[in-house]
Amino acid sequence: MRTKAARQVRPFTLLAVLAVVAVGCGNEKAGNHDPEVRSSGSDAGSGTRARAVADAWDGSRAAELWRTGYYPMADAVQLPEGGFHSAADKRAYETQHFVLSGALPATPHDTGQVTWPSGKSVVLPLLSAQKAYTSLGGNSGDGPHLAVTGARLGEMTLVTSRGPATVPAWLFTLVGYDTPLRRVAVSPSRLPRPPITPVGRGPSGELWQIGRLAEMSGDGRSVKVKASHGACDDGPVVDVLETDGSVVLSASIVGEKDGPCTSQAILETVTVKLARKLGNRVLLDAFTGRPVPYGPPYGKSPSWS
Known part of the structure; x- marks a missing residue:
């Protein structure tokens, strides 16, 4: 399932791992619109990576430790x-x-x-x-x-x-x-060592890093994440791979156009709907191979990240 971003645009200072290359050219569109959900096959590369991440985590020692630890997913x-x-x-x-x-x-x-x-x-x-x-x-x-x-x-x-x-x-x-x-008044448990290494530094083909978890629905059937894209494209999308033990999110961008463009990044909220509630499954980022960290609207994240 591929989920289009809700158009809640927020520029931010880019870390090296999320550096935006000068791709495409277009005008920024700001505003708050309902998220658009559409079905599509995942990109072959991101789909393969998501499956590798799921296979590495499902049944692993890291997943076992994750399910017995304390990892906050809301503001401290x-x-x-x-x-x-x-x-x-x-x-x-x-x-x-x-x-x-x-x-x-x-x-x-x-x-x-x-x-x-x-x-x-x-x-x-x-x-x-x-x-x-x-x-x-x-x-x-x-x-x-x-x-x-x-x-x-x-x-x-x-x-x-x-x-x-x-x-x-x-x-x-x-x-x-x-x-x-x-x-x-307590610190989170230590994050277990991930059983798979990250893709590498910077975007890899169409695969991008998930910025952070912004919100989890009360029924556990959807999550909101922050995903980044460039100034001259149509925004981020997030594909979902669900297994019995994990939910792997693969972020990418759509609508790239050739031509010069400013080197900046935009962080948007993407609502990801799940086939069933998250439960005790691990929410993972295909790019990093790690659990998606939580971050609050202001200041540093109080989370395990």
């Missing part, structure tokens, strides 16, 4: 109930402008437990309140800021690669808010 921070009261507070959060106006508590113990509804759990090192606060930014420069007066250890529910889990969290008290800002 949960905002106060109802969100921020003003645009200034939202801006302060996005720019990581926090001011500590009270004392933070000591860490009560060394480890914390992540628990799933099945009763399975994993014990991980517990972050101190200070480290959790520092991860929020702690930038007290000019501009609007959020004042933190204290914190206590609690918990929060977070989507993970194994479904929703109850996770230890530091609950930070903010001036002007009745409910706390929550930040996960």
Whole structure:
């Protein structure tokens, strides 16, 4: 199945692995349109690569470790109930402008437990309140800021690669808010060594790297990922290969045109519909041969990546 991107265009600074060659020429189209889903056979090269990635992961030690670890697939921070009261507070959060106006508590113990509804759990090192606060930014420069007066250890529910889990969290008290800002208090499990190597540096033929996981639907039947393309094409598409143990995503671009073009990249949201819910299958990127990392809208990813 090939899924066309929703036209949510966002330029970004390109890493070497996603460098866009000067291909094609055309005009940028911005806006928010419903994603177009169409069926097609996968490109022979990307299809072969996707099958190789699936074969390497299915039944592997890496897949076994993945299914027993803690890998968050949602933002490590949960905002106060109802969100921020003003645009200034939202801006302060996005720019990581926090001011500590009270004392933070000591860490009560060394480890914390992540628990799933099945009763399975994993014990991980517990972050101190200070480290959790520092991860929020702690930038007290000019501009609007959020004042933190204290914190206590609690918990929060977070989507993970194994479904929703109850996770230890530091609950930070903010001036002007009745409910706390929550930040996960444990670090993710170590990512298992992938059983297959990446394609290489830069785009390989029509195969491109998936930028990150943006969102997973509540029913697990679709995911939204960020995929990149050049300034002079019709955008990215994502092919899907589903097996009993994995879901492999292969990103490519369509509509390339000959001629000079600016060397830039555009990141778009692609909604990928699955034949059945993701469940405990590993969501993989055909290009890297690794699980697709989660990343939040602002700041660095809190994920295992």
